[in-house]
Amino acid sequence: MLDKQGVLEAILFSAPEPMPVEKIREAMELDETEFASLLKQYEASLDNAGRGVMLRTVAEGLQLVTRSEAHEVIRRINAPKQYRLSRPTLEVLAIIAYKQPATRAEIEDVRGVKCERSLMTLLDRGLIREVGRKETVGRPILYGTTDTFLAHFNLRNLSELPSPNSFGL
Amino acid sequence: MNICISCYDGLLTHLVRMILNGEIDVFSLRVTEVVDQVIEQIMCPDSTYDTDDASAQLVLCATIMRTKSRRLLPVEEDSAPEEDAAEAALLEEERALRSLVEYQHFQTVAGILNEMAEESAKLFPRGNKEVPEGEERQDLSHVSLLSLVAALEKALDNRDPVPMSIDTGGYSMYEGLSHLRSLLSSGKRTAFSDIFPRGAGRLVVVVVFLGLLELIRTGEVKVNERDGRIYIRKEGAVNA
Known part of the structure; x- marks a missing residue:
C-alpha cells in the first residue's frame, strides 16, 4: 500500500516537466499545511537516504531532478547537450529579465549595439517571448522571460534573481 | 577586454x-x-x-x-x-x-x-529533452538552399495544371504538416518529389514545402541529398 510520500513520488516521476504545486496538492486532496509538511518529509527522506534524485521547485512547479554530484557520470552515459549562451546574448537576456517588458530599442540603448541576433537566439531557445506591444510610435514588440528561462537558471520565480539593489540597477 | x-x-x-x-x-x-x-x-x-x-x-x-x-x-x-x-x-x-x-x-x-x-546544467530531469551532442543543428551541409529551391521549382512546374475552377477551400499549414507527418511516419526515406499529394495545385505544393521547412526547423525530419535527388525521412528512423 502506497503512503502519501509514495503517491507524491509517483506523481513527480510521471511528469518530466515541473508540475504546479497546487495541481499536485489538489490531486492529493491535502490542505496547504499537510502538503507543506509532506513535501518537507519527502525532501528529507531523499536527502537522508543518499538518493540520486532530489526535489526542486522551479517556475512555481515541482520536479524530480538528478543530484549535481551525479552529473559527470550521467554525462558519460547520456551526454545530454546543454547549450551555452554567448556573452552578448546573456547580456541581452539579463537586460530583459530585469527590465521586462522591454523593447528591442530599450535593450539596444543599454548595450549601445544591435541585438537582433541575440533576440532571435533567445526566442528560438524559448527563454524569452513576445508579451505585447508598447503603446508608442511604431508599437514595438515587448519581450519578457518565460518559464523555460526560470528552469534554465533553476529559479522558482523572478524574485529569486540576484537582487537589483546589489548592482545598483 | x-x-x-x-x-x-x-x-x-x-x-x-x-x-x-x-x-x-x-x-x-x-x-x-x-x-x-x-x-x-x-x-x-x-x-x-x-x-x-x-x-x-x-x-x-x-x-x-x-x-x-x-x-x-x-x-x-x-x-x-x-x-x-x-x-x-x-x-x-x-x-x-x-x-x-x-x-x-x-x-x-x-x-x-x-x-x-x-x-x-548539472541537474537532469527525467526524460531530458535536450538534444544529444552533435545533433543540436541538423547537418544540411549536403543540401544547399539552391537545391531545395530548384527542387521546389521543379515540383511547381510539374504540378501546375491550368485551374478549371477557383478553389476557395484553401489548404492550411496544419493540413500540410499532418500530410507530411503521416507520409513520413513509416520511417521510410521519401524523395522530395513524392512528398506532395497527388494532383496537388500550386497552393498545396507551397504549403507542403513550408511544412517541410517547419519540420526541418523543429528537427522532426532529416534531409539528405544523394545523386542529385533530395530525400527526406523521419528523424530517428533507420536508413531505408
Whole structure:
C-alpha cells in the first residue's frame, strides 16, 4: 500500500516537466499545511537516504531532478547537450529579465549595439517571448522571460534573481 | 577586454568609466593606442568575439574618441552660446557615464546568470529533452538552399495544371504538416518529389514545402541529398 510520500513520488516521476504545486496538492486532496509538511518529509527522506534524485521547485512547479554530484557520470552515459549562451546574448537576456517588458530599442540603448541576433537566439531557445506591444510610435514588440528561462537558471520565480539593489540597477 | 597602456592596465569598460568620471586625464591618453589594442584583440585568429561583442567594444572606443574630441574644443567663457554647448556636452557625458555604468551592471548580472546556468546544467530531469551532442543543428551541409529551391521549382512546374475552377477551400499549414507527418511516419526515406499529394495545385505544393521547412526547423525530419535527388525521412528512423 502506497503512503502519501509514495503517491507524491509517483506523481513527480510521471511528469518530466515541473508540475504546479497546487495541481499536485489538489490531486492529493491535502490542505496547504499537510502538503507543506509532506513535501518537507519527502525532501528529507531523499536527502537522508543518499538518493540520486532530489526535489526542486522551479517556475512555481515541482520536479524530480538528478543530484549535481551525479552529473559527470550521467554525462558519460547520456551526454545530454546543454547549450551555452554567448556573452552578448546573456547580456541581452539579463537586460530583459530585469527590465521586462522591454523593447528591442530599450535593450539596444543599454548595450549601445544591435541585438537582433541575440533576440532571435533567445526566442528560438524559448527563454524569452513576445508579451505585447508598447503603446508608442511604431508599437514595438515587448519581450519578457518565460518559464523555460526560470528552469534554465533553476529559479522558482523572478524574485529569486540576484537582487537589483546589489548592482545598483 | 583588457587594455594595457602607459597610464592604465585593466578592463576597457573601466577605462571608459574612469575617463568619463575625470579620474584619468583624457589628454594624456593616446586614443590610437587603445583602439589598436582593441582591434588587434578582435582580429586575432583565436578571438572569441562575435559581431555583437566586437561592436560593443568599438562603441566603447568611440565613446573615448568623442569625449576627447569634445574636451579638445576651446571654451570661451564670455560667450553664452558656447556655454550652452559646453553644458550640453557635459550632460551628454553624464548620460554616457550612466549608460556605461548600467551596461557594466548588466555585464555583471550576465556573468552571474552564466554561473547559475552552469550549476543548473548539472541537474537532469527525467526524460531530458535536450538534444544529444552533435545533433543540436541538423547537418544540411549536403543540401544547399539552391537545391531545395530548384527542387521546389521543379515540383511547381510539374504540378501546375491550368485551374478549371477557383478553389476557395484553401489548404492550411496544419493540413500540410499532418500530410507530411503521416507520409513520413513509416520511417521510410521519401524523395522530395513524392512528398506532395497527388494532383496537388500550386497552393498545396507551397504549403507542403513550408511544412517541410517547419519540420526541418523543429528537427522532426532529416534531409539528405544523394545523386542529385533530395530525400527526406523521419528523424530517428533507420536508413531505408
